Amino acid sequence: MHGWSPEQVAEAAGARLVAVPAPDAAGRPVAGPLRAVIDSRAVVPGDLFAGLPGDNVDGGRFAAAVLEAGAWGVLVGPDHVEAAAAAAARPAGGAGVVLAADDPLLALQRLATAWRRALGCRVIGVTGSVGKTTTKDVLAAMIASAGVSVVANEKNLNTEIGLPLTVLRAPAGTEVLVLEMGMRGAGQIAELATIAEPDVGIITALGPVHLEQLGTMEAIAAEKAALVAALPAGRGVAVLPTAEPLLEPHLRTDLTTVSFGAEHGDVTPADLHGLGLDDQALHVRIDACAALAAARAVGAEPVGPVALTLSEMRGQRLHLDGDVTVIEDCYNANPLSMRAALDDLAATATGRRVAVLGDMRELGTDEHAHHEQVGAYARAAGVELLVAVGPLSAAYDGEHAVPDAAAAAALVPGLLVAGDTVLVKASRGVGLEAVTGALRDAEAAKLRGT
The missing domain is CATH 3.90.190.20 (Mur ligase, C-terminal domain)
Structure with a gap:
């Protein structure tokens, strides 16, 4: 995206390029979007708007309006291509790129994966029944304290929509992506890991969450362990809670596994000395142990005191x-x-x-x-x-x-x-x-x- 031509964006997304404005005065194609958004009200000039179908509203219906508001381009389904192309052709407004895909969300996800590869950065996936967001917040703060450029999910943008949006807002030069991965049903962690292609995976803890959907604790463990399954052989690092028997069937001998816990494990709260986290609650410090293990796995040794701001309503x-x-x-x-x-x-x-x-x-x-x-x-x-x-x-x-x-x-x-x-x-x-x-x-x- 960042400096990609419309043709490159379309190819990366697996979309059709329906309309493209003329080259600028220097003879170059219009630069690619700086970020992708799905809320038409939040579009600013230079954005790529993804018109995603929803339960109540199909975002594609707003494509013409966002082009007239200065969006770099729109990514829409077949039902909205004609209206978007007409808006892009109007001299008084528009003049943006129109991309068409049968499944705009899948195209957005493919675009995110392509940008993740273009960045060439390390990616850390974070999942678990509890503590995901806290671990993500602590981890991002630790990596930043080491002087390493890091981008992490804002708030709880940890879904099949929020995660690709996070990847696409990472600027060129980003060295580490920290991506929280939420789950609302079976197969979702595997889906998010496919988009993110993580190098390091953290499972914070296992608990009886989503039992209505998955039925058993073993099924919950298997769903979370899809993150471990997605790690690259030989160089992937799994960061796991100490002595969690439900994860034992999912361990891999071709990965480096680092354990963390309150008293036992490769990383314990004693290892946090000097990072300014001593006054945090015990469960936050345990999450910080997982974060420390992951930061070290990507070569970002934190320097204290870590400037930590937890997401709202989390303690x-x-x-x-x-x-x-x-x-x-x-x-x-x-x-x-x-x-x-x-x-x-x-x-x-x-x-x-x-x-x-x-x-x-x-x-x-x-x-x-x-x-x-x-x-x-x-x-x-x-x-x-x-x-x-x-x-x-x-x-x-x-x-x-x-x-x-x-x-x-x-x-x-x-x-x-x-x-x-x-x-x-x-x-x-x-x-x-x-x-x-x-x-x-x-x-x-x-x-x-x-």
Whole structure:
């Protein structure tokens, strides 16, 4: 893309070149796109717009408008080629490239793979049932601290759409790509690995996530291990949690395998000394062990202190008036991550331990038992006040049970006292950040004297 001709872009994407503007004044083809976007509202001059069909809207219908807005070009399905070509030919606007593909998403993915190869960089894939985004964030910060040019997914752009968009925004000269790989069903990790062609693969942890789709823990392990299967023989590096029996059938003798863990493994929290991560929660430091192993695998030894900024709603601490601390960790939840967050609450709270815990979703037929077990774990961790949010969370057996996040947001501010540390955690669909928002609003109202 970056400096590629329209013909090169079309060939890389496996698309047909339907329309192309005249060469510029210097006789060169128009330069290739600086980035690819799928939201027509976000297009700026120079972008390649991929008009992807969706459940509610087919993005290809906006192709003419984005050409008139200055897009470098559009990638559309057959139904939108005629309108896009007409817009590209209009003297008053357009004058962009039109690429056609029967499957625009597949073409976008092929384009990303071609650019990944053109970059010639090292690629690190990150997957797992919990800790993917934190590991990705820590890893990118570590690599940057070593003076190495790195690009990583923004937020949670870790899907079959988000991952290629991440690759395509990497500038020429990028030395390492860190690509988080999410999963919503069988075969998706293999699909993402095919696009990314990773050199290093991290599996952060295995837990009972997506049991509704995959059925068993063995199936979950096999899905995550598709990342290991995609690594190149002889030079690939697999970074895996210590003593995880479910991964043993998927180990490869033609790879270098590096283990990490809280106490045992090739990399442990003791190896993080000097990187400025000592005050992070234990589960973050374990994720950092995986990140350190991967950084070393690509020759990027981090230099501390590492400038780490975690993605939002993944354990950030909010300090409120009245000596109340809120741990906002409500981007997602499963039994494994719930236990880790409760351990952190137990280890760091100096006053009363409060937990606002919502439903954990996609746990399959044993969902009630999983919620019961987390409730018991919370009590063992010293939680003194537990607010359960949602129909499944009733099994936590909390002091308070409410139907949804809105009800929790109305209840929780009135329950807290000075010195409390409050963990707020649930699956993403619960929307439990509403509780944190209500606490912020309550503090702001106090400050205004209302």
